[in-house]
Amino acid sequence: IPVDPFDLVIFGGTGDLARRKIFPALFRRFVAGQIEGDVRLIGAARSEMDRAAYRAMVRAAIAEFGGEEARRKKDLAAFLDLLDYVMVDARGTAGWSDLAGKMRKDRIRAFYFSVAPALFGDLAKRLHKHGMADAASRIVVEKPFGRDLETARDLNRVLARHFEERQIYRIDHYLGKETVQNLMAIRFGNVLFEPLWNSQYVDHIQITVAESVGVGGRGDYYDKSGAMRDMVQNHMMQLLCLIAMEPPAKFDPDAVRDEKLKVIRALDPVKGADVVRGQYEAQEDKPDYRVQVDNPESTTESFVALKVHISNWRWAGTPFYLRTGKRLRERASEIAVVFKDAPHSIFGPEAGRHRNILTIKLQPNEGIELGVTIKEPGPGGMRLIDVPLDMTFAEALGPEEADFPDAYERLIMDVIRGNQTLFMRGDEVEAAWAWTDPVIAEWEDEGAAPLPYASGSSGPDDALMLMHRDGRRWREIR
């Protein structure tokens, strides 16, 4: 269904995110027929550039990052026609009246702040001063939303001076992933799981987001963040919330976000002994972390594993284990819900220990697997084995249906539609920082270096110990 006509201004319109994600996503929605005719996409940045040069830049970006669709020459030409460019100085006066002149009345106006957070306030102020923002306008902001509670609060305050919460779309691109949204469908669309979804039946939950890539060219940013700020505070936290939250009464923005917030607020503080940090070593031709970020003394972590409890009725006593890292064996993200043993085994001790495990695979092969215990075939008596009831979405739905849109496609269209369900609310972000801050502060106080781990491994051995000492183990990253 096409969205209503809109004008979208992308500040930072020549930047990496615009080229890699925003324009390719807009283009794919255009090809899909969701963006039609009367739309204007206006890049705004500091460089002097005319419209033709800007279009050429976006054309090249789509050719590089747009996938299959980029070959559709006619569509691409029509899409590029929607583009315009204005040179603006975020902190000065240049370009602002030009930009204002291009915005039309009676259109949804959205402003994408794909710029350093330090500029959010400058942009918001100038949008108002030049009469571009009205009560129906929306702004989109990216992570990192602050680097701790204090800076996040400051950003929220700055934005709140000019915009209401219902106008602010804070992106966590994990929420735009089809399979992440599917977590809610699996939990609340089936009657099967929810009665068991609590500490009475669930032994523990594991959330893994493993990446095989290193920090690449983002060393500068990454070395000031580390895995805790880059992944745990936002993406992992969102996964944890969706897995652990109470059923919201409706699938509506505040109902969902209220429930997520309650989870974050119920998280226990994490003790030092329950966290493991790691930093990757070199591998053949690939440099180690410190070389890659060009900081020989760096004590930033590229891996973190931790155990946390949620102190509420549903989850008291069921630990959640989280781990994420770069340069690990495979790119694999999954959530495993490990159920408790049957209360009594009628088959005696020789039947061994068997547990049902529900695994929700987020990427790369999206699907669900349920480990079920059955009798081992054959005449050898009652021996039990575990077999998977296994379903990749691509097999179940067909490759076409399972060709999921990129997270940004969904999220940008939600901005235009005015649906905030998959965006983070200000209080949620603050609560997440309030939980991560003390963990990071402890590391900073100690000044301790993270543990080295081999590239291509599953992280430092201590991360395995984190589970072993509780009589549990991580699922293999594969």
Ligand code: BG6
């Ligand atoms: C980003 C992080 O938010 O998410 C990156 O800054 C990380 O460090 C990326 O690589 C992972 O996203 P995805 O979609 O590839 O799992």
